[in-house]
Structure formats: structure tokens, C-alpha cells
Amino acid sequence: MASLITCPHCGQRPKEEFTIKGDAGLTRPAPDADADVWYDYVYLRDNPKGLHKEYWHHSSGCRRWLIVERDTVTHKVHSVADAALAELGGAA
Amino acid sequence: MPDLPTSKPALAGKAPLQGVQFAVEALPEGHLLQLMGPTTLDELRALFDTFGLGGSVIRAAGFRQWYVMGEAPLEPAALRGIAGALPRGVFLSDQSHGRVRIRVSGPRAAQVLARGTAVDLHGSQFPAGAAAMTLFGHIPVHLSRTGEAEFELTVLRSFAEALFGELEPFAA
Known part of the structure; x- marks a missing residue:
């Protein structure tokens, strides 16, 4: 587990300040998609070995949602970006 | 009606404490x-x-x-x-009635706060005027430096007594 996350707004903080909110690589299915597709989206998760993108919420800091790209083997954090700003195409 | 709730500050009755090189004080709820x-x-x-x-x-x-x-x-x-x-x-x-301010000061203030927060409080990283949202132990606080050896903690009202209680022993 990565123990230090460099929040784009707050700087380097310990993981205790964050809440991990899951895989950031999922795409929400269409509302009328098959039940199997929805079941997969809601319940089934990969457990990747290596690079992994996750949503992290800086819940005890700036309260921004971040996208953390980290390596589950080496624990190295490759990038941290503000999720909303990344979505809008702006730099965090 | 003696059983009606009365409005009083969250840290009412907590006198300012002055210890060795460390002081803690509840600020007025303005x-x-x-x-x-x-x-x-x-x-x-x-x-x-x-x-x-x-x-x-x-x-x-x-x-x-x-x-x-x-x-x-x-x-x-x-x-x-x-x-x-x-x-x-x-x-x-x-948030006037939702959050409470506590001032800590003294040459040992940064050292005491460093026990609870991961923010680097060295003068070069966190100078007077700097502010950060962070944790003090398990309590979310807004921490700001108001002077070389003076800090202010803003905390949710319901955590105010617990936070004050955590700081009290250092000012004993």
C-alpha cells in the first residue's frame, strides 16, 4: 500500500487522510444495458498486479476526489491528479 | 423551565492553560x-x-x-x-456555530502539533500565514500558523472538547 500520496492541492500527506473509493477505470453501462453487464459493473472487480488507477478521496484534507495511479507490486505512486479537473481537461 | 437547552460555547468553562513553553486557549465563538x-x-x-x-x-x-x-x-x-x-x-x-477555534502558542507549539499531524511544520515549509486542512490524531482540523510560535486549530464543534483535552496535558 502506498503510504504517502502527493495531493495536487495539499502536497504530500499520509494515506490516513484519504479514503480509497475504488477502480477509476470503470465505464458506467447504458441504463438499459443487460443485467449481466450491470452485475459486472456493480460487483465484479479485477485485482490487478502492477499498475492500477483508483479514485482516492482526500476526506480529511481538501475533500477533492483524486485519481491515483499506483503499482500494487512496488507500491510506487506514478501520478496523482484531481479527478474533476482531469475530466474537464484542466491541469490540477 | 430548567430543562430547556441553553446556548453556550462548546468550550465554555475551559480556562486558558499556560504550561512550560506551551499555551492553549479556546477562542471566542464569533x-x-x-x-x-x-x-x-x-x-x-x-x-x-x-x-x-x-x-x-x-x-x-x-x-x-x-x-x-x-x-x-x-x-x-x-x-x-x-x-x-x-x-x-x-x-x-x-459555520459560526458548527466550528470552534483553539489557539496554541509557545516555543513548543510546533513540536506538540507535530505529534498529531503529518503536515511539515518547519518554518520553511509552513511559514506564518500558511494554512492546511489535515488530521490531528483522528480529528479533522483546519490548521493555520498565525505567527512564528502561534497556531490556530479550527475544529468541528463536536470534536472541540476532545481536541482541547488532547492538548491540555502539554500545557500542564
Whole structure:
């Protein structure tokens, strides 16, 4: 587990300040998609070995949602970006 | 009716404590406003000056978030006036009764706070005027440095007594 996350707004903080909110690589299915597709989206998760993108919420800091790209083997954090700003195409 | 709830400060009855090179003190519950939105410190400063709140301090509290704090209570009419004059997209939440300020000071203040928070409190990283949202132990706080050896902690009202209690032994 990565123990230090460099929040784009707050700087380097310990993981205790964050809440991990899951895989950031999922795409929400269409509302009328098959039940199997929805079941997969809601319940089934990969457990990747290596690079992994996750949503992290800086819940005890700036309260921004971040996208953390980290390596589950080496624990190295490759990038941290503000999720909303990344979505809008702006730099965090 | 003796059983009616009465309004009193969260840290009522907590006297300021002065220990060896460390002091802790509950600040008066005046006004404390939280602002969010695409604005700047300068713009907010100008706005609050026009409402006669030049004495209130404005501190950053994360991306596009600020706290405006002062020791005088704010009348509801004044609050409505400010809320109506905010720049487009900026929102205000009155936290005057929701958050409490505690001042810690003394040459040992940074050392004591470092026991609870992961923020680097060295003068070169966190100079006077700096502010951060962080954790003190398990309690979320807004931490700001008001002087070389003086800090202010803003904490949710329901955590105020616990936080004060954690700091008390250091000022004994």
C-alpha cells in the first residue's frame, strides 16, 4: 500500500487522510444495458498486479476526489491528479 | 423551565492553560464562514472589507475553499447581505456555530502539533500565514500558523472538547 500520496492541492500527506473509493477505470453501462453487464459493473472487480488507477478521496484534507495511479507490486505512486479537473481537461 | 437547552460555547468553562513553553486557549465563538467557488483571496478580501469585516481573517482551506473567521458574532442581516453579494458560482455556508477555534502558542507549539499531524511544520515549509486542512490524531482540523510560535486549530464543534483535552496535558 502506498503510504504517502502527493495531493495536487495539499502536497504530500499520509494515506490516513484519504479514503480509497475504488477502480477509476470503470465505464458506467447504458441504463438499459443487460443485467449481466450491470452485475459486472456493480460487483465484479479485477485485482490487478502492477499498475492500477483508483479514485482516492482526500476526506480529511481538501475533500477533492483524486485519481491515483499506483503499482500494487512496488507500491510506487506514478501520478496523482484531481479527478474533476482531469475530466474537464484542466491541469490540477 | 430548567430543562430547556441553553446556548453556550462548546468550550465554555475551559480556562486558558499556560504550561512550560506551551499555551492553549479556546477562542471566542464569533463568526466563521465557509466559502467555496471560483474566486480569489483578493476578491474575497475586498468583498468582506466592504461589509465592515476588515478585521476578519480569510484563510485558504483547500482548492477553491476558504474560511472567514472573526471574533465578533455576525447578525443574520449582515450574513444575508454577504450571501447576496458573492461572485457568481461562489457559495457560503455559515459555520459560526458548527466550528470552534483553539489557539496554541509557545516555543513548543510546533513540536506538540507535530505529534498529531503529518503536515511539515518547519518554518520553511509552513511559514506564518500558511494554512492546511489535515488530521490531528483522528480529528479533522483546519490548521493555520498565525505567527512564528502561534497556531490556530479550527475544529468541528463536536470534536472541540476532545481536541482541547488532547492538548491540555502539554500545557500542564
